[in-house]
Amino acid sequence: MKRKRMIYVSTAVLLLGSASYGFWRISSRPKEPPYLTATVQSGDITQVVTATGTLSAVTTVQVGSQVSGTIDKLNADFNTQVKAGQVVARLNQDKFNAAVDQARANLAAAQANVAKAKVSVEDTKRTLDRNKEMMKQELLAQSEMDASQTAYDAAVAQYEVNRAQVNQAQAALNQSMVDLNNTVIHSPVDGIVVSRNIDVGQTVAASLQAPVLFLIANDLRKMQVDTNVSEGDVGNVWVGQEVHFTVDAYPTRRFQGKVLQVRNAAIMVQNVVTYDAVVAVDNNELLLKPGMTANAEFLVSQKNDVLKIPNAALRFRPPSERQAAQVSGGTQGATRNAGPGGAGAARRPGGSSGGQGQRSREAGGNRAGTVYVLRDQQAAPVRVRLGISDGSFTEIAGGDIKPNDLVIIALGSASQAGNPVGPRRFFGF
Numbered sequence: 001m002k003r004k005r006m007i008y009v010s011t012a013v014l015l016l017g018s019a020s021y022g023f024w025r026i027s028s029r030p031k032e033p034p035y036l037t038a039t040v041q042s043g044d045i046t047q048v049v050t051a052t053g054t055l056s057a058v059t060t061v062q063v064g065s066q067v068s069g070t071i072d073k074l075n076a077d078f079n080t081q082v083k084a085g086q087v088v089a090r091l092n093q094d095k096f097n098a099a100v101d102q103a104r105a106n107l108a109a110a111q112a113n114v115a116k117a118k119v120s121v122e123d124t125k126r127t128l129d130r131n132k133e134m135m136k137q138e139l140l141a142q143s144e145m146d147a148s149q150t151a152y153d154a155a156v157a158q159y160e161v162n163r164a165q166v167n168q169a170q171a172a173l174n175q176s177m178v179d180l181n182n183t184v185i186h187s188p189v190d191g192i193v194v195s196r197n198i199d200v201g202q203t204v205a206a207s208l209q210a211p212v213l214f215l216i217a218n219d220l221r222k223m224q225v226d227t228n229v230s231e232g233d234v235g236n237v238w239v240g241q242e243v244h245f246t247v248d249a250y251p252t253r254r255f256q257g258k259v260l261q262v263r264n265a266a267i268m269v270q271n272v273v274t275y276d277a278v279v280a281v282d283n284n285e286l287l288l289k290p291g292m293t294a295n296a297e298f299l300v301s302q303k304n305d306v307l308k309i310p311n312a313a314l315r316f317r318p319p320s321e322r323q324a325a326q327v328s329g330g331t332q333g334a335t336r337n338a339g340p341g342g343a344g345a346a347r348r349p350g351g352s353s354g355g356q357g358q359r360s361r362e363a364g365g366n367r368a369g370t371v372y373v374l375r376d377q378q379a380a381p382v383r384v385r386l387g388i389s390d391g392s393f394t395e396i397a398g399g400d401i402k403p404n405d406l407v408i409i410a411l412g413s414a415s416q417a418g419n420p421v422g423p424r425r426f427f428g429f
Helices: 001-029 094-136 142-182 313-317 319-338 415-416
Strands: 033-041 041-057 062-066 068-074 087-091 184-186 191-196 212-217 220-232 240-249 250-269 272-282 295-308 367-374 378-389 393-399 405-410
Touching: 041 272, 041 378, 041 393, 087 212, 094 142, 220 250, 220 295, 240 367, 295 313, 295 378, 295 405, 313 393, 313 405
Parallel strands: none
Antiparallel strands: 033 405, 041 220, 041 295, 062 212, 068 087, 087 184, 191 212, 220 272, 240 250, 240 295, 250 272, 295 393, 367 378, 367 405, 378 393
């Protein structure tokens, strides 16, 4: 009996000791911080405008054919360096040579007709002069005189017609010679062949428009990037602005250029308005190729050694303020609904949560905002003036905030779950 009592007592003491030890371990854990904070730092901030674009040569010439025919010879291929006036292709000339020979024959026939008409004019002129002498001696009837005059006038007119036919035949010969010369395709500029759209033996038809045979880039050492800048960012892009961009072919290298032109023509794609900002690029190493996709960054502003905070600190608001804003918004909504117009009255747009509604434009272009600084384990609101932002950090241009201050960016996990902050409870103690 005594042995059982000893076992019960020992078991109770062991359980009590284990409970005491667990309570001591749990209560001695460090308190979980109520807020997540970030340290105010000094550093550099660069504000940029991002856009995508396509690389292209500054001058690209489409070389076509003005006549139809079959490609007889090619003197240029992809990546061929060509000079202005160099022959790059030749069409079959048999048909055009035949047309030139026919035009020359027509010209010779027209010239022979002119000679024949000239002889006729001289013959009718002699007859008219003879009849005039006989008419003075009254040896010729007036009707014969009129007939000789008519014959002379007709011969002169026919002579003029034949001369015009000579000019017409000469023009046809010139056109045939032009067509023959157009069978030889020359490069209009110095450059490099970017594209070739034909092969030997292929037939080209120039009935409606000139077919494009070659695409020649004037100088690939000077290129441009046509970027699509959104309408919200086009105000931060100007001529002469410095631009950095990367291409997929060289992801670790940053290329540099300058804005050459900001075109006023709007480009609308799926109801999104963008503007073409042309960036001039030096391509002396010939690394960049036409058609590459460029991810460009337009340098808007850059500041060194300034105070900066994470953008999350500008969006943070304590739960009490959020609840007050919700209650205030609900009360104002009920008041508006109960006022004139009833529940169908339109609501006026109000400020949004997250601190956006508290920002305003101030002198010098700075914005005003509110951040919460952790002081004595409490969230203290501080009004600050904001400068430029790089998307992750924002410059602090003024306000009661110093380096190494702790700005609140979010609630702790315990606070988010609604648990009280402090020592953990064990069995209600």
